[in-house]
Amino acid sequence: MNQTQDTLIRAENLSLNYGKKRALDNLNFSIGKGRVVGLLGHNGAGKTTLMKALVGVQAHEGRLDVLGFEPQRDRVKLLEQVTYIPDVAILPRWARVEQLVELMSGLHPKFSADRARELLRRTSVKLTDKVKALSKGMVAQTHLALIAAVDAKVMILDEPTLGLDVLSRKSFYEMLIDEWCDGERSVLISTHQVEEIEGLLSDVMMLNEGKLVLNIPLDQIDDRFVALKHDPQAAEAIAAAHPILRYRQQGEAAALFDGAPPAHVASLGQRMRPSLVDLFVALTRAPEINPQQR
Numbered sequence: 433m434n435q436t437q438d439t440l441i442r443a444e445n446l447s448l449n450y451g452k453k454r455a456l457d458n459l460n461f462s463i464g465k466g467r468v469v470g471l472l473g474h475n476g477a478g479k480t481t482l483m484k485a486l487v488g489v490q491a492h493e494g495r496l497d498v499l500g501f502e503p504q505r506d507r508v509k510l511l512e513q514v515t516y517i518p519d520v521a522i523l524p525r526w527a528r529v530e531q532l533v534e535l536m537s538g539l540h541p542k543f544s545a546d547r548a549r550e551l552l553r554r555t556s557v558k559l560t561d562k563v564k565a566l567s568k569g570m571v572a573q574t575h576l577a578l579i580a581a582v583d584a585k586v587m588i589l590d591e592p593t594l595g596l597d598v599l600s601r602k603s604f605y606e607m608l609i610d611e612w613c614d615g616e617r618s619v620l621i622s623t624h625q626v627e628e629i630e631g632l633l634s635d636v637m638m639l640n641e642g643k644l645v646l647n648i649p650l651d652q653i654d655d656r657f658v659a660l661k662h663d664p665q666a667a668e669a670i671a672a673a674h675p676i677l678r679y680r681q682q683g684e685a686a687a688l689f690d691g692a693p694p695a696h697v698a699s700l701g702q703r704m705r706p707s708l709v710d711l712f713v714a715l716t717r718a719p720e721i722n723p724q725q726r
């Protein structure tokens with residue numbers, strides 16, 4: 433596959449079926465170096481399935497290249513350079529944190545125990561703590577410290593902050609960005625907390641029923657999508673121009689367009705930045721409530 437040096441992951445016509453269920457439908461995308469990519473989608477959209485394919489635990493159709501490896505065939509080699517926290521990740525409850533550090537040292541050739549201990553010092557978790565005595569937030573921090581102590585090129589996190597309170601989520605992401613992301617490594621994060629993660633991301637991928645409905649760097653959203661705040665009197669003219677979403681923003685009517693609306697429509701409103709949440713709603717609503725052609 434044609435892979436440039438800066439491309440870490442490339443998928444071409446990637447599909448995946450569970451029996452008759454098409455969980456991934458012909459995905460084409462690439463992820464470059466130094467990216468923080470949010471993978472968004474409703475329950476059942478295919479996020480976990482995509483992550484499993486990327487780490488080689490699900491057979492797929494089409495072509496997938498991760499760091500030059502074919503994930504299923506080269507899984508052992510791949511997992512030296514790609515770390516993964518699945519959504520069902522658990523740590524052994526009987527262990528003390530220090531024992532986990534030692535366990536990882538024996539398991540992973542690129543794991544640094546010193547680095548793990550250094551990362552753990554950032555958290556309220558102590559090396560002598562037993563896993564069973566840690567709160568959910570502390571378990572997530574421990575998990576991240578262990579994974580971030582692996583000198584990998586790609587990190588894949590499946591809903592890593594599920595069930596954590598807002599402060600724990602914030603400190604989880606701070607540690608990830610401050611301590612692991614270095615402008616070369618890339619991370620793919622699936623989450624339902626769209627508003628919260630927006631400020632961290634360089635790119636967003638949205639899945640809807642197994643299809644990739646958006647794959648865009650955040651700094652290009654403004655070039656492609658136009659959101660207009662408008663007076664109620666303009667509603668009919670705006671609707672006639674087929675926005676992909678009509679909604680309310682700070683109490684005012686608003687409409688979102690994929691591409692620039694005609695000039696006479698654009699002049700009816702005041703342009704503003706569309707949020708990721710608005711884009712997500714527009715692009716992943718059920719077809720019966722979103723009859724516009726996209």
Ligand SMILES: Nc1ncnc2c1ncn2[C@@H]1O[C@H](COP(=O)(O)OP(=O)(O)OP(=O)(O)O)[C@@H](O)[C@H]1O
Nearest residue numbers: 450453455473474475476477478479480481482519
């Ligand atoms: N092992 C499996 N066997 C059969 N169908 C599966 C299996 N795993 C997932 N699916 C189906 O594939 C689709 C995608 O599931 P997946 O778990 O990838 O979604 P998701 O986006 O991660 O959802 P969530 O946000 O709820 O975690 C769903 O329809 C799901 O029911």
